[in-house]
Amino acid sequence: MNEDMLKDVDMLDEKEEEAEGGLTVSDNFGIMLKHYRKIKNLSLKELENLCGVSASYINRLERGERRSPSISVILRLAGVLDISSSVLLAAINIKEPQASEKITLSELLIKHEFLLNGEELSREAKEKLLKIVEHIAQCQWNSDTKVRDIFVLAELIDQFKLAV
Incomplete structure (x- = not known):
């Protein structure tokens, strides 16, 4: 797709937001979206091909540059x-978990x-802490991998400390 076509797709995404009223999402929405995309090991382009939402739009959602996805976009993703x-939707309507509701540490x-x-x-x-x-x-954390796991963890902590 050329650059003009990508702009047209992005404009359609934005018009869809306006037509459906759009929602204001928290910064956490983009973090959550990226987290689950990485869990599925999908590139932005692969996610675009699977759900029909442009990769550039998804990227802007993940970075927090777009903050009003339509409900149909949320449901497709x-x-x-x-x-x-x-x-x-929890990243849109922040609510406290019910006493019986369990969430993962990453979701927390x-x-x-x-x-x-x-x-x-x-x-x-926050993204560094999540990593x-x-x-x-x-990590496997066994006698064969422990030193490497500690090294990677130390590198991640260094990145976190730089970010705070």
């Missing part, structure tokens, strides 16, 4: 990413704002 639409980090030393974590710091949690959850 949720369907392709194989997650409950309520998980994505995505859905809420946090203070560190009295300062609110930036979007970048630390994901690394800890996914």
